[in-house]
Amino acid sequence: MLKILKYSFYDLMRSRWSYVYFLFYLLLGVVLLFLNNDLNKAVITLMNVIIMLVPLIGTIFGVMYYYNSREFTELLLAQPIKRSSIFLGQYLGVATSLMMSLVVGLGIPFVFYGVFYSDAIWDFILLLIAGAFLTFIFTALAFVIGLSNENRIKGFGYAILVWLFLAVIYDGIFLMSLIYFEDYPLDTFSLGAVLLNPVDLSRVLILLKLDISALLGYTGAVFHKFFGTNMGLILSFVMLTVWVAVPAFFIWRISKRKDF
Amino acid sequence: MIKIHNLYKKFGKNEVLKGIDLSINEGGIFAVLGPNGSGKTTLIKSILGMVIPNSGEIQVNGMSVKQNFKYRDEIDYLPQIANFPGNLKVNELIAMIKDLRASKTANDKELIELFKLEPFLDKKLVNLSGGTKQKVNLVLTFMFNSSLVILDEPTTGLDPISLLRLKKLIAQEKEKGKTILITSHILSFVEEVADEIVFLLEGKIYFKGSIADLRAQTKQPDFEHAIASILSDSYA
Amino acid sequence: MFSKTLIVCDSCEYKTIKSALEAAQDGDTILVKEGIYKEANIKVTKSVSIIGEGMPVIDGNEEGEIITIGADNVTIDGFFIKNVGLSYTTEYAAVRVVNSKGFTIQNLKLEKLFFGIYLQRASHGKVLNNKITGEAVTEFNSGNGVHMWHCDFVEVRGNDVRNVRDGIYLEFSSNNTIEDNFTLNSVRYGLHFMFSHDNKVRNNVFESNGAGIALMFSKDMEVNNNVIKKNWGTASYGILLKEINDAKIINNEFRENTIAITVEGSNRIEYMHNDFISNGYALRMRGASYDCKIMHNNFLYNSFDLSYHGPMNRNVFDGNYWSDYTGYDLDKDGIGDVPYRPIKLFSYIVNRNAQAIILLRSLFIDIIDFSEKVSPIFTPDNLVDENPRMKRIAHDKDS
Numbered sequence: 005m006l007k008i009l010k011y012s013f014y015d016l017m018r019s020r021w022s023y024v025y026f027l028f029y030l031l032l033g034v035v036l037l038f039l040n041n042d043l044n045k046a047v048i049t050l051m052n053v054i055i056m057l058v059p060l061i062g063t064i065f066g067v068m069y070y071y072n073s074r075e076f077t078e079l080l081l082a083q084p085i086k087r088s089s090i091f092l093g094q095y096l097g098v099a100t101s102l103m104m105s106l107v108v109g110l111g112i113p114f115v116f117y118g119v120f121y122s123d124a125i126w127d128f129i130l131l132l133i134a135g136a137f138l139t140f141i142f143t144a145l146a147f148v149i150g151l152s153n154e155n156r157i158k159g160f161g162y163a164i165l166v167w168l169f170l171a172v173i174y175d176g177i178f179l180m181s182l183i184y185f186e187d188y189p190l191d192t193f194s195l196g197a198v199l200l201n202p203v204d205l206s207r208v209l210i211l212l213k214l215d216i217s218a219l220l221g222y223t224g225a226v227f228h229k230f231f232g233t234n235m236g237l238i239l240s241f242v243m244l245t246v247w248v249a250v251p252a253f254f255i256w257r258i259s260k261r262k263d264f
Numbered sequence: 265m266i267k268i269h270n271l272y273k274k275f276g277k278n279e280v281l282k283g284i285d286l287s288i289n290e291g292g293i294f295a296v297l298g299p300n301g302s303g304k305t306t307l308i309k310s311i312l313g314m315v316i317p318n319s320g321e322i323q324v325n326g327m328s329v330k331q332n333f334k335y336r337d338e339i340d341y342l343p344q345i346a347n348f349p350g351n352l353k354v355n356e357l358i359a360m361i362k363d364l365r366a367s368k369t370a371n372d373k374e375l376i377e378l379f380k381l382e383p384f385l386d387k388k389l390v391n392l393s394g395g396t397k398q399k400v401n402l403v404l405t406f407m408f409n410s411s412l413v414i415l416d417e418p419t420t421g422l423d424p425i426s427l428l429r430l431k432k433l434i435a436q437e438k439e440k441g442k443t444i445l446i447t448s449h450i451l452s453f454v455e456e457v458a459d460e461i462v463f464l465l466e467g468k469i470y471f472k473g474s475i476a477d478l479r480a481q482t483k484q485p486d487f488e489h490a491i492a493s494i495l496s497d498s499y500a
Numbered sequence: 501m502f503s504k505t506l507i508v509c510d511s512c513e514y515k516t517i518k519s520a521l522e523a524a525q526d527g528d529t530i531l532v533k534e535g536i537y538k539e540a541n542i543k544v545t546k547s548v549s550i551i552g553e554g555m556p557v558i559d560g561n562e563e564g565e566i567i568t569i570g571a572d573n574v575t576i577d578g579f580f581i582k583n584v585g586l587s588y589t590t591e592y593a594a595v596r597v598v599n600s601k602g603f604t605i606q607n608l609k610l611e612k613l614f615f616g617i618y619l620q621r622a623s624h625g626k627v628l629n630n631k632i633t634g635e636a637v638t639e640f641n642s643g644n645g646v647h648m649w650h651c652d653f654v655e656v657r658g659n660d661v662r663n664v665r666d667g668i669y670l671e672f673s674s675n676n677t678i679e680d681n682f683t684l685n686s687v688r689y690g691l692h693f694m695f696s697h698d699n700k701v702r703n704n705v706f707e708s709n710g711a712g713i714a715l716m717f718s719k720d721m722e723v724n725n726n727v728i729k730k731n732w733g734t735a736s737y738g739i740l741l742k743e744i745n746d747a748k749i750i751n752n753e754f755r756e757n758t759i760a761i762t763v764e765g766s767n768r769i770e771y772m773h774n775d776f777i778s779n780g781y782a783l784r785m786r787g788a789s790y791d792c793k794i795m796h797n798n799f800l801y802n803s804f805d806l807s808y809h810g811p812m813n814r815n816v817f818d819g820n821y822w823s824d825y826t827g828y829d830l831d832k833d834g835i836g837d838v839p840y841r842p843i844k845l846f847s848y849i850v851n852r853n854a855q856a857i858i859l860l861r862s863l864f865i866d867i868i869d870f871s872e873k874v875s876p877i878f879t880p881d882n883l884v885d886e887n888p889r890m891k892r893i894a895h896d897k898d899s
Binding site: 007008011012014015016018019073075076078079080081082083084085086087261262263264 | 273275309312313314315316333334335336337339341343345348349350351352360361363364365404414
């Protein structure tokens, strides 16, 4: 598996898209930091970008890579290599290279800006951790979609749909239920709803770290109380890990039974 | 070498293989023939473990292929369409496949020479022509000395000189006592190289034997007509 | 009759302030030399000036109140007063003025206090340049820095008040001036008015308080040129207006407050030439508020510029600069050609359902905010700034 990971990673590291993605983050970091000159505001803007763009890129890129490397995959399948190694290796290769683009692209401007000597270092690190998790989650989902759909048009469609659901529609339904059930105590419900969606979970984790958290008022206090404890923090990282592990498990399972 | 017993495979409602029994002994060149959709590629992919049968048993060198990948160490496979990660260079791809099958010794240098691929070694695969890609594909297939070689449409995109070299190569490999399994549409090619043919029709083995046997059975003067007569009989 | 000066020190005729006070007559000066005076319950019943030389220390030993003034025209100047007694039944203060006029309390340093300077039915006096530092943690076991009850025409200027309950507190007090003060880390409010009218609040800085200024049940107030910042917490705000009529809030700077101004049932308020910078909410209006003017302010990078409950009630938004404004100015007159709607759909939703705030900064919310902006359905139609500025307004702070 590690060999496949290595070659997928090398392959992607040379692809134009990795550079575009990397340069995008580099530019974003530079513009935010050196033109705006406000670290906290930069972190907030970055959060918006990471919450929206990282999942989108992860899904699209993952599906694209899966379909584009089909023939190569078939070549690999004829080699004495375990099937699950091939797909998990490719998945990890794609996700790792996307994550590297993100971390290095944003890291460089921030390091030059002096983030290590700033209080925002933990916000920044949390931001990158959330971004990394989202990359791994959505790339895994993309591979599951790719493996389950021979038709690439359909695959792309489902990928966009999954992204749309988790990034947008889920929150819409969440909001509707908040309004519809406004007469009931909704703390536990909100907490659960946030925990179940990796995009929301990352967003709330970052928001609570930023000084914008006071804006959340009573609701924020509930969330603070939960995420402020080790238990809550551990639980949220467990949830993010589950979001990586479950699709990865499906990659393993589907790849084992699939015909090529 | 290869033993297939009662093999069934459906894709959705489409039954592709309907009870294949086939046994291929060590040594010699076997051609799998049949019209489009007769199940040639599915059969080969089943042997390779890429397609998972609904029922039936496949053994390669005495090992069941089910949930197994190690038996493929003794198989060299040439896929029908050669498409590789575009960002790799030719020599990197070769190095990579060698790395993936690190237990085998490879004679890639001779093959590169044979197909005159030296000028392309430093080129990215995405920039190669279809024919050159096929040559790279051939190098990747033949560089390991496995006892079973499976070639799916090996002639695709090859120029006449390379085709000649390929034939020579196949003959050499046969000399070494290897078993070679070929699918091809080019009947003249099959006629020239194959010792035995397996004719698939609608998911079943219609004929298995030498070309001479086939001619005798169909009472046709040559191979092409023999095939044509099978097809016209079955579709009549 | 000539006034005389009585000197207090370790080796002087008067070894305690109390003894000097006993000997003094109206118009005398008591000069206290450097040293530590362990005295509490000092009653000043004569019109004297008590002046410290080299910041002598008056240590109340936590026995209760330290100085109580019950005469007109008393001056207390230049002491370090500490260790006021703590009580839950009596509001002990470092310095208390009762029923007196013409007092001056200045250059004091107050520490370990319950209440700092407590003015009770006192008027026409001055509280100047004192430094009051408390150790307040909760509202219940702490007192106010400067506390005024039924006081008129008092000038509170240049004081530095930290870590108390309310920095400066006024109840039933009118025509006072609060100027050039600095309050930091008040547990409750930096400045607190109850039933107090015609007061002026100018050039003060309120930082990191539970809330900056609370104006409650008062009228005809002026709040000018103050800096109100970093009042940040789940229930924090820069200014709270509750049942206030006819106030002018002009030329202030609100920076990084959870809510810069929160308003309940307040009428005829003028909010002009203020800067609202990086607050959670700039202006949160709830309850009936009539005839307010919100004009010529800068709204810069607030999460919400405005949150609004109920109908429009004849409030005017006009000529402000909104950093979120994306309109254009074809005739180049500096005024945007498209009206600005300062209220986001999301703030409307959060008003209805506080839980929804957890969706802050999610893509869904950005999308519905955008669509609401394009075609308003839920937010009040007439809540618009017809003349949004294209550029940040440079306020003339001297006006």
